[in-house]
Amino acid sequence: MKAMMKKIIILFAVSLLIISCERKTETLGPDLSDIYGPFTVFEEFDVSKNTVDFSTGESINFSARFSKTVDWEVKIIGQTSGATKILTGKTKVLDETTARWKGSTTELPMFKTEKCNAYIIIEDEGYADTILNITINGTKVNDGFNVADFENGINPDWKIFKQSGANMSFFTVQSDTAAQADHYYDMGGEVTFDYLIGYIYFPADAYVDSATNLPYERFPLSSNPGDVFFNVLLNVPEGINNEIVLFQLTEDDNEDGIFQESSEDMYSIELKHGGDAGLQAGWQTISVRYSDLTALVNGAPATPNGNGIKEPHKLMEVRTLFLADPSSGYSQTFMDYMIFTENGPLEP
């Protein structure tokens, strides 16, 4: 009995030793007063500077300070373009870490050199404030290989074809509503005898390597298909719902300078109207990682005809074909800012 008592005493001594261990007594999670307490504005909504040049890498920060954590939304709207950038957060403080704007756009078109207004909205607290006339002196520069932004008209080495249909467009348009800068490409028409309405091809040799002053044989892209992104901005006008936009990317697998459709790879992106992944009315950004491209035959996935390896550094030509069901009437889509980016999709 004595031995047992001794053991029990040891057991409880160990227990007491553990009980005496120090533990942090800070409360867990965010303070309830930060979430449910009364709302007061300690520092008004403000911006770090009223003039910014995003092309030189500048950015602006919005600031504000509240008594509690709130769901806030800062909306910046271009006075000319209508471009919209939305910053959101759930914090007590807006500062350079939570509310920094580097010139990108949430809702196309992209910002131009223009004046903007910034609005903060805290819906749960019924609070709003505005900053007027933030001036953009230079727009954000996107790294990548610019295939076509249509700002300098049509490159004579691009290959353009349009059917003999009705109301055919296939030309550049100057407009404040261009997704990027001031011009976009209008593809439209009604063709009753064929799906194809027209196309515009962008061969690599339409571009000049500034280092050698010679045309590129293939697009100067990374050889890693996981790093390369194909991006383009498209706009389907209201009332149009029959458009089919087909992008074809042809590879020169054997590097002989010629694309042989029967023996080399061609990867495609086919975009139709509607659905979760389809085209919608208005400007939208299409970004596809090169490694996610598939070969298509009549819209269905198929085995590529070449070596089956996605090799962006062997890309010879980007083709844009605009199609519609011949029985569906007039169709139209605008295209702007086709660009290859690396290590991430375009952030317009």
Added chain:
Amino acid sequence: MKLNKNTILIAFILIANLSWAQNKKIWVSGAARAVMYGDEYSTEAENDTTTPRKLQSGHALVDLGVNIQPSDQILIQGMVRIRNDYGGFWGSGVTFDVRQLYIKGILGGFLKYQLGDINYKLTDYTFKNNVGLINKYGGVLTGVPQDQVQYDLFYTKDNTWRQQGGAVDFALQFDKVVEEMEFNIFTTRVRPTNFDTQDDRLYSGGSLIFVQSQKFKFGGQFANLYDFAGTSNNTVYLKNPVYTGVAEFNQKVNKVHLMAALETGISKLEWQGSEVAPVLEDYFYDVNVKAAWAKTGISVSAGYRDVGPNFRSAGAQTMQLNFQSAPAAYQRYGNNQNIRAIGMMDVYRDASLYQTQIVAGLMSFDPRYDNATPYGRATPNRKGFNVLFDYEDTDARWNVGLDAELLTDVVGQGTTTLKNYNTGSVFGELRLNKIFNWENRKFWISGRYGMQDTKRSGEQSYEQVDLATRFQDYNFTATIFGDLELIAQYRLWQSKGDEQVAERNEYSEIIDYAEYSIDYKESIVGAGLQYGFTEKTNLSFLYQTFAWEDSKELTLPYNINTWTLFFNMKF
């Protein structure tokens, strides 16, 4: 895993023949089951005109296990499941799956090993398949499908988790100081690599117990959930080691069996290689004493525990029910086709709601089914007392008991004020057949009333929470004649009040609170006939009504009347 059904059938016919030929070195074991459910949905809600009023479902399945014993020291079992869902015909809807495969044996006459599928557990704080409050107290009616769900999921009565890997158990005996040293070691894989962003995730551990005598043993446990670096391109590696020490005394004093036990330990959860992930470290201790009077049938146990807010033990805290899942029957209902919340009907018959593998961190839970200890005894940020009293008549004529846990937060959530969690239930069972000496007949009635309250006061109104859950369960079993029994059950579960449920990030840290407000009740009432052909073969015909009411009208009220035909055989 899909296999050609003809190949499997031919293989089993051959094996069956072999078993006769080879003098029982090869034999077949397994189980068979046929289930049919007929559900009839009804609602008083005006805005539900689209939910199907009647649904029928079911399946027949057979688990065929081939046991091969090439020597006395080795046993190999491979079990396939052939399942045909109700409505399948000419092979349509038939599935063939490998249910389990293992090799076990004894090496050198002392070392037990098992490779392949293994069932394993350690302790409450290291590795244990904890049963949630909603599943804790079985019922005669709800228990029929519940047993099959647990069989399908390999949930065993000794709270093991089914794992895939290997285990080794052995013991060394000594003449002095300690009688025996027991070694248990296991390693399993809980998640395979995808060769890109996700490493193999392994779970390994073991225990070393020193048995000093029949009265005293002590030792330690180790369990670690970890990413096996190098099996993918991932550069962040999860590690969750848990170390615990245990000690247990047993002593009989004047026909009273006394027991004292301690478990204490530490845990660490970290993501090595991550600059943003936290390192969560904490400790726990759990002391329990128990006294049992064999002569009177009374036993009392009491304990105190303190589990730190950052204590993380994947093997002990993984919940059985996955509240992120949705029920299979009537998954969407109402004109808005909302997802139907999990109810008791689903908990007791839907295997798809359950977790089959341990997970890192803390799963989300539903406070109505247990707000105090959702992660079992190892629920973090809890301290307090527990009491268990049981009084079993020495002639087994009746049994009464109560259990209670009086817990609080260790540290507050978003405030310094702590929540109190009081859980308890009283239980009674009367075996009339024993009282009236009706040999070979069953005549039992039993009942349980339980409650759980979560409360937090505070100076500010937003600090206050008050959530109350009440549950009742009444069961009746009577032999009509022979092996035919009448069973009946009524179970009620209701919750009312408000709570702030912690929302956690991927590292299981609290980042926000979801306001939880509820006033609902659900019940199951039903009866059935059960016929036992043999001890391992029975047929049940059950009819029950499941009712769901929501006073806050956040969900549609409904009833589901269900008849069930259940044939079950083990061989």
